[in-house]
Amino acid sequence: MSKKVLVISTSLRNNSNTDILADEFVKGATSSGHEVEKISLRNKEINFCLGCDVCQNTQKCVFQDGASEIVRKIHDTDVIVFAAPVYFGGVSGQMQTLLDRTYPLFPWKLKLEQTHRFRDVYLLTASSSQSNEFIDLVIKKVEDWIRHFSGVWVKCPESAKLAGVICGLGVHEAGEIRNQPDKIKEAYKMGEAVSVTKNRIDASQSK
Ligand SMILES: Cc1cc2nc3c(=O)[nH]c(=O)nc-3n(C[C@H](O)[C@H](O)[C@H](O)COP(=O)(O)O)c2cc1C
Numbered sequence: 001m002s003k004k005v006l007v008i009s010t011s012l013r014n015n016s017n018t019d020i021l022a023d024e025f026v027k028g029a030t031s032s033g034h035e036v037e038k039i040s041l042r043n044k045e046i047n048f049c050l051g052c053d054v055c056q057n058t059q060k061c062v063f064q065d066g067a068s069e070i071v072r073k074i075h076d077t078d079v080i081v082f083a084a085p086v087y088f089g090g091v092s093g094q095m096q097t098l099l100d101r102t103y104p105l106f107p108w109k110l111k112l113e114q115t116h117r118f119r120d121v122y123l124l125t126a127s128s129s130q131s132n133e134f135i136d137l138v139i140k141k142v143e144d145w146i147r148h149f150s151g152v153w154v155k156c157p158e159s160a161k162l163a164g165v166i167c168g169l170g171v172h173e174a175g176e177i178r179n180q181p182d183k184i185k186e187a188y189k190m191g192e193a194v195s196v197t198k199n200r201i202d203a204s205q206s207k
Contacts, residue, residue, distance in 0.1 A: 003194060006077040007038040008070065010084045010095040015030035017168050017177035021124040021187040028191025034079075036191075041094050055104035067101035075105055079120045079163075079194055085128035085191055086134040091141050096176060099145050102125060106148050119160050120195060121146050126168035126177060127173045135167045160174060164190050 009022045022038060028034045044066030055061050075081060084095045091099075105116050117202050123142050127134050143162050150159040166187050168177045171191075177183055 002033045003078040004076065005036045005079040005081065005191075005194060006073050007036065007081040007083065008074075008098070009038060009040040009042075010082065010092060010098065012042050012094065013174055016083075016085070016176040017126040017174065018083035018085050018124050018182045020175065020177050021166055021168060021183065022081065024184050024187035025081055025083075025122070025124060028054035028188040029079075029194050030191075032192050032194060034194055035072070037077075039073070041066070041098065044070075046094065046097055046101070049100035049103060050099060056107050056109050059104050059107055059110075061101065063101075063105050067098055070098065070100050074102060074118065075116055077118050079122070080118050081122040081191075083124040083126065084142075085139060086125060086129070086138055089134045090137045096141075099141075102145075111164070116149055116160070118149075120163035121160060122164045122166075122190060123162065124166045124168075126171050128170070128172035129163045130170040132167065132169070135169070139165055163195065166190060 007022050007026055009019045010017070011018050017070050019040070026036050026038050039172045046067040047063045047065050050062065052062060053137070061071070082095070084091055087093070090096075121141060121142065125135055131137075146160050146162055150161070166183060168183050171178065171180070
């Protein structure tokens with residue numbers, strides 16, 4: 001069954017390594033018949049989360065900007081792919097801001113049944129370092145974000161999970177990932193292999 005796949009590219013530079021991995025993932029997922037949309041944070045106006053908690057009662061952010069548009073898409077998708085480089089041993093500011101802005105999807109006080117449709121999340125990341133030490137913290141960040149949507153705080157009968165990670169190690173200059181054709185192929189294959197199992201919303205709609 002075809003899935004809705006949302007690829008969010010968070011690096012702002014030209015010829016970004018993670019964006020190249022994202023394009024390959026898109027090609028692979030498209031070839032498998034999925035409905036794929038790729039969006040970039042480049043040229044998007046995105047406000048920081050104010051922490052005002054208004055969204056905790058209304059499920060809507062006080063801002064209507066580039067992030068609110070992306071959050072709506074996250075709400076409606078089956079699969080999320082984050083393309084996110086390592087910055088100072090963690091995620092970039094723009095990635096963190098986007099994650100903060102998903103707070104309307106997480107109205108923990110309301111204890112709603114379900115505030116999102118996605119079940120599978122993928123991460124495409126890159127670092128200058130050859131070692132995993134910085135990348136591990138990016139993976140942990142994404143895992144922690146997912147955990148909030150895994151039935152721990154929001155009632156959710158099926159867990160969301162980190163379904164796959166690609167780490168481009170030892171790539172500093174823009175476009176350098178192209179020198180690692182195995183990584184490019186891995187990103188294509190990962191997109192191609194996006195799971196075809198039904199998620200909860202698909203299943204309930206087909207009743
Ligand atoms: C502000 C900044 C901080 C960075 N911090 C790290 C770091 O802590 N560890 C590391 O290995 N690489 C670091 N890098 C390098 C990037 O992770 C690397 O260039 C990566 O390929 C960028 O991906 P992109 O081309 O998709 O933007 C940093 C780069 C920038 C611009």
